[in-house]
Amino acid sequence: MTSLSLSNIKKNFGKVEVIRGVDLSVDDGEFVVFVGPSGCGKSTLLRMISGLEDISSGVLRIGGRTVNETPPARRGVAMVFQSYALYPHLNVRDNMGFGLKVRKVPTEERARRINDAARTLKLEPLLDRYPRELSGGQRQRVAIGRAIVGDPEVFLFDEPLSNLDAELRVHMRSELASLHKRLGSTMIYVTHDQIEAMTLADKIVVLRDGLVEQVGTPRDLYERPGNLFVAQFIGSPKMNILPFGSVAKALPGSPGRASHVGMRPEDLTLTDPGSGLVSGRVLLSEYTGASSLLHVELPGGEVFLVAYDGPSIEPDTLLGLTIAPDRLHFFDSDGRRTQ
Amino acid sequence: MSVSLTRRRIRLLNRACWTIALCVVAIPFVFPFLWMVSSGFKSAAEIFGSPSLVPREWQWRNFIDVFNYQPFARQYFNSLYIAVTVTTLTLLVSSLAGYALARMRFAGAALIALFLMSALMVPEEVTIIPNFFMMRWAGLVDTHWPLILLPTFGPQGIMATFLMRQYFLALPKELEDAGKMDGLSRLGVWWRIALPMSRPALAAVAIITFLNSWNLFLEPLIFVSSLQKFTLPLALSNFTDPYGMPLWHLQLAATSLAVVPILIVYLIAQRQIIESFALSGVKG
Numbered sequence: 001m002t003s004l005s006l007s008n009i010k011k012n013f014g015k016v017e018v019i020r021g022v023d024l025s026v027d028d029g030e031f032v033v034f035v036g037p038s039g040c041g042k043s044t045l046l047r048m049i050s051g052l053e054d055i056s057s058g059v060l061r062i063g064g065r066t067v068n069e070t071p072p073a074r075r076g077v078a079m080v081f082q083s084y085a086l087y088p089h090l091n092v093r094d095n096m097g098f099g100l101k102v103r104k105v106p107t108e109e110r111a112r113r114i115n116d117a118a119r120t121l122k123l124e125p126l127l128d129r130y131p132r133e134l135s136g137g138q139r140q141r142v143a144i145g146r147a148i149v150g151d152p153e154v155f156l157f158d159e160p161l162s163n164l165d166a167e168l169r170v171h172m173r174s175e176l177a178s179l180h181k182r183l184g185s186t187m188i189y190v191t192h193d194q195i196e197a198m199t200l201a202d203k204i205v206v207l208r209d210g211l212v213e214q215v216g217t218p219r220d221l222y223e224r225p226g227n228l229f230v231a232q233f234i235g236s237p238k239m240n241i242l243p244f245g246s247v248a249k250a251l252p253g254s255p256g257r258a259s260h261v262g263m264r265p266e267d268l269t270l271t272d273p274g275s276g277l278v279s280g281r282v283l284l285s286e287y288t289g290a291s292s293l294l295h296v297e298l299p300g301g302e303v304f305l306v307a308y309d310g311p312s313i314e315p316d317t318l319l320g321l322t323i324a325p326d327r328l329h330f331f332d333s334d335g336r337r338t339q
Numbered sequence: 340m341s342v343s344l345t346r347r348r349i350r351l352l353n354r355a356c357w358t359i360a361l362c363v364v365a366i367p368f369v370f371p372f373l374w375m376v377s378s379g380f381k382s383a384a385e386i387f388g389s390p391s392l393v394p395r396e397w398q399w400r401n402f403i404d405v406f407n408y409q410p411f412a413r414q415y416f417n418s419l420y421i422a423v424t425v426t427t428l429t430l431l432v433s434s435l436a437g438y439a440l441a442r443m444r445f446a447g448a449a450l451i452a453l454f455l456m457s458a459l460m461v462p463e464e465v466t467i468i469p470n471f472f473m474m475r476w477a478g479l480v481d482t483h484w485p486l487i488l489l490p491t492f493g494p495q496g497i498m499a500t501f502l503m504r505q506y507f508l509a510l511p512k513e514l515e516d517a518g519k520m521d522g523l524s525r526l527g528v529w530w531r532i533a534l535p536m537s538r539p540a541l542a543a544v545a546i547i548t549f550l551n552s553w554n555l556f557l558e559p560l561i562f563v564s565s566l567q568k569f570t571l572p573l574a575l576s577n578f579t580d581p582y583g584m585p586l587w588h589l590q591l592a593a594t595s596l597a598v599v600p601i602l603i604v605y606l607i608a609q610r611q612i613i614e615s616f617a618l619s620g621v622k623g
Contacts, residue, residue, distance in 0.1 A: 051520075052520070071522075072519050072520045073520060073523075078520065079516070079520050085511065085517035086517075087514065087517070087535075087536075102523055102531075
C-alpha cells in the first residue's frame with residue numbers, strides 16, 4: 001500500500017519561505033491535484049516529494065518510509081515534466097528504458113517492460129523514432145511511458161498538459177484518467193487548469209502562498225468552499241462576492257456572523273429590475289456559444305458575472321438578479337465559511 | 340516562353356558574376372597555398388628563377404630530404420600526439436569545469452567564472468616568462484609537458500571552459516532533473532546527458548584546440564631545445580643552411596606535409612568548423 005504523508009513540510013530558498021508548513025495525507029491509489037495561483041508553491045511541493053528539491057523541515061513519508069534524505073530514484077516515484085524532458089539524443093525505446101538501464105535491470109526484463117508500456121500507451125510504432133520526430137501528444141505519451149516502465153509507487157505530474165493545444169489536452173486528460181483507473185497507482189498532479197483539476201482529481205489541494213487553503217473532493221470545493229480565496233479560485237467564471245450588508249435586508253435568517261456573501265454566476269437567474277436580490281445594468285454580454293456571460297454593474301459599482309442562456313440582451317438593459325437561498329455562500333470577516 | 344528564357348538567362352548571368360567575383364576574392368587565399376605546394380617540388384635554384392606555378396623539373400627528392408635533414412617523422416609524431424592529448428584533456432577538463440560553473444551552485448562560482456574570464460584578457464606573451472620559471476622549477480623544461488599543460492590549463496583551456504559553460508547554461512534543466520529521477524548521480528548526468536547533448540560545442544572545442552595546439556610556436560620555442568622533441572612549427576623553421584638562411588625548397592615541402600592533418604580535419608568537419616567559429620565568436 002503506497003500512501004503518502006506530509007507533516008509540517010517547509011521549504012526555504014535563502015530567507016524566503018516558499019512552503020510554510022504543509023500537512024497532507026494521500027491514500028493509496030488516490031488521484032490528488034495541487035492547484036493554486038502562480039508562485040503558490042505547488043510545483044515546489046511536487047519537486048520536494050520527488051526529491052529534486054530538499055526539504056527544509058518536516059517529514060515526508062512514502063509507503064510508511066521517511067524519505068526526506070532518500071535520493072529521487074529510490075523513493076519509488078516517477079515524474080512527468082511540463083516540457084516532457086525527453087532525452088533528444090535517444091530514441092523512444094531508449095528514452096523509456098533509460099532509467100531501467102541506469103538501475104541495471106536485465107535487458108530482457110527491460111525490453112518486456114518497455115513493450116508493455118508501449119502497448120498500454122499505443123507507442124509501439126514510434127519506438128525507434130527520436131523525440132524531434134514526434135508530435136506534442138506523442139511526446140507526452142512517451143514521457144508518461146518513461147514513468148510507467150519504472151513501475152513506481154507514486155506518479156508525479158508537473159503541469160503535463162500545459163504545452164498541448166486545447167483539443168489534444170482534452171484527449172490526453174481522458175487518457176490520463178483511464179490510465180489511472182487501469183494502473184490504480186497513487187498520482188499527484190500539479191496544474192493551474194481548473195477543468196483538469198475538477199475532472200481528474202479524487203482530491204484537490206488548493207494552495208496559496210505556500211500554505212494549504214483547503215483539501216477536498218472537487219464537489220466539496222465547488223459547493224462548500226472553505227474560504228473566500230477557494231470560493232473565488234474554484235469555479236469558472238469565478239464566484240461573485242458582495243458585502244453582506246448590501247443584501248442583508250433581503251436575506252432574513254442568514255448567519256449573523258456573515259461579512260460577505262458569495263453567488264456563483266451559474267446559480268443566478270434574471271428577473272425584473274427592482275425585484276430579486278440585487279438589480280443592475282448590463283455592461284457587456286459575452287456570447288460563448290452554449291450560453292452568454294453577462295457583466296452586470298450593481299448600484300454600488302460592483303460588477304457581477306452571470307451565466308445566462310436565454311435570448312441576447314443588449315448593453316444598458318436594467319435587470320434584477322435572484323438566486324435560490326441554498327445556493328448562497330456566507331463568509332465571516334476573516335473570509336472563512338460560516339455555514 | 341521568352342519571359343522565362345530571359346529570366347533564366349538573368350539567373351545564369353547572376354550566378355556567373357558571383358562565381359567570378361568569388362574566384363577573384365579567393366585568389367589571395369588560394370594562391371599562396373598553391374605556390375607553397377608547387378615550390379615544394381622545385382629545386383632551390385628554381386624557386387628564385389623565373390616564377391611559375393608548374394615546376395620545370397619535379398623534385399620528388401625534396402620530400403625524402405625533409406626526413407633526412409632532421410628527425411622529421413619523429414617531430415611530426417610529436418605534434419600529432421601532443422595535439423591529440425591536448426584536445427582530449429581540454430575536452431575533459433573544459434566540459435567538467437564548464438558544467439560545474441554552469442550548473443552547480445557553490446560559493447564563489449561567479450567569482451571563479453569572473454577570474455577565468457579576466458585571464459582571457461592577459462596576452463600569452465606576458466605570462467611566458469613566469470610560466471618558464473614555473474616549468475623549470477618543476478623540471479619540465481625540454482619535455483613535452485609544458486606543451487600539453489599550458490594549452491590545457493591556459494588561455495585555450497579557459498576559452499574552451501567558457502564555451503562549454505555557455506552551452507551548458509542553455510541546456511534545459513528539466514533534462515537533468517529527469518536524469519536524477521532515473522537514478523543518475525551528478526557525474527552520471529554530466530556523462531550520459533549533458534555531454535551527448537553538447538556534441539556541437541564539444542566539436543567546436545575539439546577543432547579549435549587541435550588547430551591551436553598544431554600551430555603552437557612560442558611555447559615549443561621557449562620550452563623545447565632537443566631536436567628529437569621539436570614539434571612541427573619549430574621543425575619547419577629549422578630547415579636552414581649552415582649560415583641560418585632558409586632552405587626554401589625543403590621548408591615548403593615540409594610545410595606542405597604539415598598541413599595535411601589540418602586539411603583532413605577541415606574536410607571532415609567543415610560544417611562544425613564554421614559553427615565553431617560562430618559559437619566562439621573568434622576568427623579562424
